[in-house]
Amino acid sequence: ATFLNSKAFRVALRQLAIREDWSFNTQYSDTRRFRANCTDEDCPWRIHASKLPNTNTFMVKKLPFEHTCGSKNCSKGMANRDWLAEKGKAALEENATVSAKQLRERLQREYD
16 A cells, blocks of 8 residues: 555554554554554564655555454544544534534544
């Protein structure tokens, strides 16, 4: 899979982790390379991605194993400030009068 840049890749990976209820530890991350593994020590999942030469395009280079950890509600903490801002912005664009409580409840409904 390819992504517009390293930030787009990291956002997509975080979104996937939240949707599928797993989490990852970032081992290395900069504008050229990214490496992470599952937070479950018994799960072999890991990912390596890097920037393609002469572009900003980011590409997954290695994704050798599937998750074996199963859903353990371990995505807790994956919804960081940037992720919440992006999802909250979309909800506010639909309804600018939504309260903080309503926004939280909506995001929990959609992503829990």
